[in-house]
Each structure stands twice: as structure tokens, then as C-alpha cells.
Amino acid sequence: MALLTVNNLSLMLGERALLKGVDLSLSRGEVMGLVGASGSGKSLTARSILGLPPQGAILSGSVHLRGTELLTLKERALCRIRGQDIGMVFQDSASAFDPLMTVGDHVAEPLRWHFGLGREAARREARRALKRAEFPAEIDAFSRYPHEVSGGQRQRAMIAAATVLSPKLLLADEPTTALDVTTQASILALFRKLASGEDMAVLLVSHDLPAVATIADHLVLMDEGSIVEKAETAMISEQNTPKLAALFASARPGPSRPVMTRGGIVLKATGVSYSYHGKRALDGVSLTLRKGECLGLIGQSGSGKSTLARLVAGLANPLEGQIGGTGVKVRVQMVFQDPVGAFNPRWTLGRSIAEPLSPRSRHEVERLVTDALIEVGLDPSFAARYPHEISGGQAQRAAIARAIIAKPDVLVLDEPVSALDVAIRGQILDLLDTLKNRHGLALFFITHDLGVARSIADHVIVMQNGVVVEEGPASDVLAAPTHPYTQALVAASPSLRL
Amino acid sequence: MSRSSPRSVGLWVGAGLIALMVLMAVVSTLPWLADPTLIHVAEKLRPPSGEHWLGTDQLGRDLLGLTLQGAVASLLVAVIAVMIGAGIGVPLGLIAAERDGWMSQAIMRVNDFIFAFPALVIAILLHDTVGAGMLNAMLAIGIFNVPVFARTAYGKAQSIWTLDFIRAARLAGKGNLRVALGHVLPLILSQVIVQATLQLGMAILAEAGLSYVGLGVTPPTPSWGRMLNEAQTLIGLAPRLAIVPGMAIAFAVLGFTLLGDALSERVDPRRRGR
């Protein structure tokens, strides 16, 4: 018999129906992946099961946890179930911790609260939970505050806090999104281990289908508050589950690009170093950007890749080394990760797109903006719209329009697709590839996602802690990495394996 | 949230009170009204009557006329003081927010330093140089307001300077000044206006305090704070002399704080429903 049965669960917030009749069932020892784009209602589903929907939300339907109806339960009884029968792990582990309390005391808190254990007894038990969650034994969790441990360690501590009372059901809301790929893989493995070893039911909410698919028994796809497809992971195919299969396909990188004859050098950086608040962020980095070629920079968060992007764009100057064009002045434009934050919220898109243009007649500005919008595949009417009125993918197209309107030589792209839903990513990458070929642009493409790098980059450099550890043609480096760090990245990238 | 929520009530009540205060100031300057500052000792401490709607004070002056004219000094001092504060504070905050270095540190240090001086102490210190009077009150309250506005501007602008569209503007070839005026200032302007509304209320309060202790508006110019000072010894005898100007101050301040609060909720959607 299923541990958790959700029947026809709906959620209204004001006038809007955010969940529309969700049905789920989950047994102990199982891992279920609940996937979908942002805003599809997958996180809301998890929060509703826990009885913590947003303020003012009205729930209907039923949520049964081993025969107990949770939706009609009184708050007091729900408090007993939370932590004891259901544990939850949140996405952003930094903000999910109370900054004034040590990491370990977070794990001990449920013991003290639910069982009234004393401080020492609670800590003893908490140590066991920390160990089970593979929190490093050499770190004393009871003297470290949340900001003093790494993101991966925080996430392990949070899993320990969620599982310290051995709940039957573990909910995890995007538990690995903020982590780099190597940590991500080991945290996912931990969830699988908890399900099998501790006989828990795990509901894993994520937007990253390939990652979740590595450990989930079942996959459930949500869109606009409804479940559109569900299947056992092994049974996914074009016939049974066309949408899930399509998602897999779009996440899978295209074939590696053939190495072409190389264009002329547009911009060169040699021996570039940079420090940030006394910390070495970049150390002796060199790179070459060529006409009509895309250089991919692969690195995890904190590797110094965004700093390098800003230096290449000329927004900051290197402490040592040189960055410069060959001969004539090189014009560099940039596209940023968060497409909405890249626009002044009070300006129309047209005004923002025209910003890089030198002063000229209004008529000519309008014509150029229209041309740029058409070139990136947007209707010219977008010029009159405001950033909050359009989708993330459209905003990223507009950002590209702004970057190309003044005919730059180099386009720096700082994680341009990582804030976008998987389905949109491919379209934006195609657009960038087209523009590169049409205008002979030199692209400098920064990403943490090896799959993305493989589908757009001609050459790649791999960076770790501010140092370039490997470089070469994309197909060679990603197919047969030589440096141990690159090998670890490739091994931990589900999208590359599929 | 519907239009008739408690918040929009605050907006309209606040705006109404401010309009009333401005109206009082305007009416008091009409030339055909009797000058309320003229002394008629024979008519002192008269109760309200047809001739003197609110009665007269200890010098026989018309209480209604004095209260109306008090609005002039109050508004004048408050508006100029807030203009001084915002005029100096906002540019300082903008500059400090853009630079991440000694300049920003220095500006904010000086700011904290000025903050250590309450407006009253500034008025006492300035008193020897400027002398008592409206100018002293304007300067003292104005100087006190500089760090208030600098902090508001700094706090809001700092987060804006790190946004990507600022980087895009720089890549578009714009210098710091054009970015500050074109992007940053318009985005913080609404917050500055909210702050200014609230500070106007606080400045009226401060002006009343300074005039009450004799550091602000001086006789014969009518001022609410001064009137309260003179009424103090008579409070057992003629409480209306203290109650009327006190109510005038309270309603004026309430008008600005209600309006400021209501505006701040409109400007900052996260605070809506708070």
C-alpha cells in the first residue's frame, strides 16, 4: 500500500488556480522525481503536502499519509507530523538556515522540540544523523555557523535535520540546484541511499530532468499546475511519454561540432590576474578570441569565470597581464545570466536596446531597433513593452538585440541560458550560433553546464579556482578529458552521458 | 486589496491634513485680515467669542490668527530644511554607492558623524554663529537631515549599481554621471520622495521643539512651538492656549506621516499589506 496518496489536490491563491487536481502516490523505498519548468506548481505541491502553502492559499482535494488525511488536520497535529513523519529539504541552503544558530543545533532542534530531549542527548543523536547524511566527521557542526561551512556541507546538514527523526516521507525542493555538478551528484546519491537503506519515500522536486532521472524510480512531469505525464523512469519513450522524452532530447547536447578552419584573432588576453577583497580570483589566465568562433569557458561557481567575463568586456581592469584587441579598437558587448535584471524596469525594451547606439535621428534609431528585434526573432512591437511584461526567453532575446545593435566584434555571454527553462535553451543557443556565423562574431561563452558548452563552443577552456586547467577543441576536451578536474566534471554531468 | 482599504484611507486623510495646513498658511497671508501679532493688553485672555473665535492670549492677540500664521513658519522651515537635507544628502549617497572604496567609506563615516548630533545640539552650536531665528532652525534641521537622505539614497542605490543593466549601460559607453542620472536616480526617486514626506513631518516636529526652547522662530513671528512655550505657565488658567497650537502641530505631522506611509506602500510592493 502506498505511503502517500494525493488525490485531486488543488490550490487557489486569490483568483488564480495554481494547482489543478494533482494525483500522486508514493511508497516507501521509492524515489519520485517531480519535474517541470519554473512556475509549473511542483514546489507548491511539496509545500501543500507539508501543510505549509503560501499565505492566503486555499487547498482542496486530499492528502493521505498512511491513512491520515492531512488537509483537514488541525495545525497542532500537523506540527507533530512535520519533522516526525515528513521531513523537508529546501533549495537555497544558505537562507534556509537560521544564521544565529550553529549548523548542528539545527539538526538537534527537532529532537528537543518533539521529544523534549536535553541539549547533550539531542546533540548525541544529531551527530548520528549528521554521520548518516555524510556530513564530514572532521568538522564540528556544533561550533560552526551556517556561513562557515560550504554549500554542499550545509545541504548535508539540512538533510540530517530533515531525517533526524527518521520520517517516512522526505520532500526535497530543488535540493541540488545551488550546488556545483560534482557535489550535486553525491547529494543525489545520498537521497537514493536514504530511500533504499532507511526505507523512506523520497519526493524530489527539480527542474533538472537528466539529474533527477539518475536516481528516481518514477518521473512525474508538471505544467501549469497539472500533471501532464508520469512514468517509471525505465519506461520513458517517444511513444509512452512524448513530453518527457522531448525534454530529455532538448537537454541532450547536439552532436559535437566539427573543428573548422580558424578565423583571425580579434581579442587576446595574456597572463591576466585579478584579486577581489585580497583573494586571488584569477591567476595568469590567457585566452584568444577569433572571428566567427565560439570560445567556451567552463567552470563551477567561484572558479573566477564571471570575473574573467567582466575583464574581457572591459568593465574592470586586470591587476596583471593584458587584454586587448589586435590593432583597431575592439567593440565588446555582453549578455547576462538573469535576463530580467539586465533591463532597467522603468525603460521600454526599445529604449534599452537603443542605449548602445551613438546619437542619431529618432527615425534611424527606430529602424535599427526594429531590425535588431527582427534579427533575434522578436516582433517589432516588443520595443514598446516593459521587461516585466515578457517571458525570460523573450527578455534574453531582447538582451541579445541590445548587444548586437551596435555591431560589436566580441560578444561576452555570462551563463546566458542557465536561468531559462530547458525547452527555451536550445532556441537561444541556435540564435547565438546563427548570429555568430552571419556577422563573424567572436563569442566568449561562459557556462557551468558541459552539455551547453558542447553544443555551442568550438573551443573550450576549463577553469578551476582562477586557473586554466585544460583547453582545446570542444569535442576533444569533453570526449576525452585529460585533467582530473575535467574528468570529474564530465563524469558528474548527466546531460553529457545520456 | 480594494481601493477603500485602510491604506488608501491613510493616503487621503494625510493629503487632506496637509492641504488644510497649506490652506491655513495661505489664508493667514490674506491682506484684509487683522494682523494677529498686534498686542492689545486690554483684551488679554478673552474666551472665544464672535470677534475672536478661539479667544485671545495673554497679550490680547487673536489665537486663531496666530495659529493660522504659525503654519507659515512651520511649513517654510520644514520645506527648506528637507530641501537642504535632500539636496546634499541624495548626491552624497549616490556617489558613495557607486564607489566601492575609500571615498564611499569617507562619505558614510562623515554621515555617521553628523548623525551623532541631534538637531537640537546642532541648533545650540549654530546659535552662537547664526543667532536664534528661522535660519538657525532651517540650518540645524537641514544639516540633521543630510545623513538621513544620504543613507536612503545609499542603501537603495547600492543594490542598483550592481545590477546587470548598469553594466550594459557602461558597455553602451555611458560614463558614471550619465548612468547615475539616467538609470540610478530615477529608480530611487520614489523612495526619496517618500522619505522627504516623512521627514517633512519630523521637521515640523523639530521646528516646534526648537522654537519652544527659543532656538527657532523668534517673536514677533508667530510659531506653534513658541506659542506653546508662552502658554505653558497659563495652562491651568487657559488650557486652550496650549491645546490649539499643539493640535495644529500634531495634525500637521500626522498628515505627512500618514501620507508618507501610504506612499511607501505604493512604491515598495513588498511592503504592501504590511
Added chain:
Amino acid sequence: MGQVLVRRVSGLLATLAVASVLVFALIEVLPGDPAELMLGTDARADTLQALRHEMGLDRPLLIQYAGWVSGMLRGDFGTSHTYHVPVLSLIGERLPVSLPLAIASLVLAVALGLPGGVLAAARHQTWLDRYLRLKTQIVLALPNFWLGMLLVFIFAIYWHWLPAGGFPGWGSGLAAMRSLILPVVALALPQAAILVRVMRQALLETLEDTSVMAARARGLSPRAALLHHALPNALIPVLSVMGLQFSFLLAGTIIIENVFYLPGLGRLMFQAVTQRDLPVVAGASMVLVASVVAVSFLVDLATHALDPRLRRRA
């Protein structure tokens, strides 16, 4: 922690140094000749000269400033022109009135304001929240000296419960306490209103943190999550507001002492201002500024002690 302490203390000393220059410049230098002020404009030139020499006014400014500062460091704030006694002993006589007044007001304001703010946030958007909101808005609009006058009118003149003003000295025990009740209430109410609003706002903000939701997911009741997680985090910004408030409270003390005819620092200062007793004005100003700076220093230290993120980064 040690490094932070050194930095803060040097900051504190620098602030005081700059403040002393400012006070000296504004009070001792800019206005006319204090000797002439004391003797009147018709004084004989040689008497004037003798007095100026006695007061050290004929020495270079830098020497005068150095003398003033080194005097203060030795506890010599100069001599009052009107009372002809050391300024420090004048200030010393007045502090036992002003200090208890300010501290008692702060305590009352905190005792009313913090629970009020917590209550308003916990009962967010109920009638209680709206009632407190309106009430604090009204109290905030009242000038504290007018509030004091109204309190006198009601409790002293109308009901004869409490004295209208004056201070019988601490030797009189209960009578001294009774005479401070109304001034303390008049000072504390507006400050309490500010605290209610600040506390409420800070708590509402922290209540939205994911960490509070995470605590609820671990099974804590709404009340426990508020008290154990949201409240401690909200108190940190509130603490710095309380530090700033002390500065306003001191200024308020000066005015309120005038309402209630209390022989405190504020009365002393005003007499000195009207009589142009500049050493007293300068000395009292320095004491006021020093206490404001000292309080913000203490608040800084407290914040560092409470917030582990600040504690270890140094």
C-alpha cells in the same frame, strides 16, 4: 574580535576628536569676543585686555584648542563665566537628574515598544495590528513637550496626583521618583511608538525568511518559530535603531527638562546659551556628543557579539 575592537575604539576616538574641533570652532572661535560679552561694550580697554589675557583669548587658536582639549582630558572643562565654578562640577551636579531620566525613558520605551511590535507582527493584519498601527502613528505626531504639558494638565493640575514640575533632590527619595514619572512617560511614549513600528517591520521581514519556513517544516509551531528563529534575527536591526534612539532621547531630555523645570543638563545648557556662558555650552555639548558616540559604540559591540556572521569575519 580583538581587531574589531581596536578598529571601533580608534573610530570612536577619531569621532570625538573631530567633534571637539567642531564644537571648538563653532563656540569658541566664530562669535564675537567673550571677554567683551562679559564686561559689556563700554568696558575699559585695559580691563578688557586683562580679562582676555586671563581667559587665554590672546593666545593662538591652536594653543587655545590644545589647552581646551588637554584640559578636558585631565577633567578640567574650564570655568563657567556666570557661576565662576568649574564646568565639570556643574555638569556633575546635573547628570544625576538627566541620566536617570534618559535611562528610565529608554527602559520604559523598550518595555512597551518591543512587546507591542512583536504582538503587532504576530497578529499581523488583525484588528490589534491595525489598532497599534493607528495608535503609534498618532503618538508619533505629538511633540513630546506638548505631551508633557498635557500630562501636567491632567495629572498635576486637574487631578493633583503628581507634581507639575521641579525636582526635590534624590535625598527626598520617593518624592524625587514621583517628580520624574511624568517626564519619563512624556519622553518614552513617542520612542515606544517608534520601537513598535520598527520591531513589527523587522519581524514581518524575518518571518518571510526561508529559515522560518524550514523551522516550521521541522515541526515547530508558528509561535515557536517566531520566538526561536524570527525574533532573534529581527532584534539585530532593532538594536541599532535603539542605539540611534538614545541620541534622540538625549535631545528630548533637554527639552523635557524645560517643561518640567528639572535641574538637569538641558536646563544648564539653555541657561548657558542665553547667558552666552560658552565654556558650559562647549562642555555640555561634548558630554552629549560623547554619550551618543559611546552608546553607538556599545550597540556595535553588542551586534558583533550577537551576530556570528560579524563575529568571525574579522
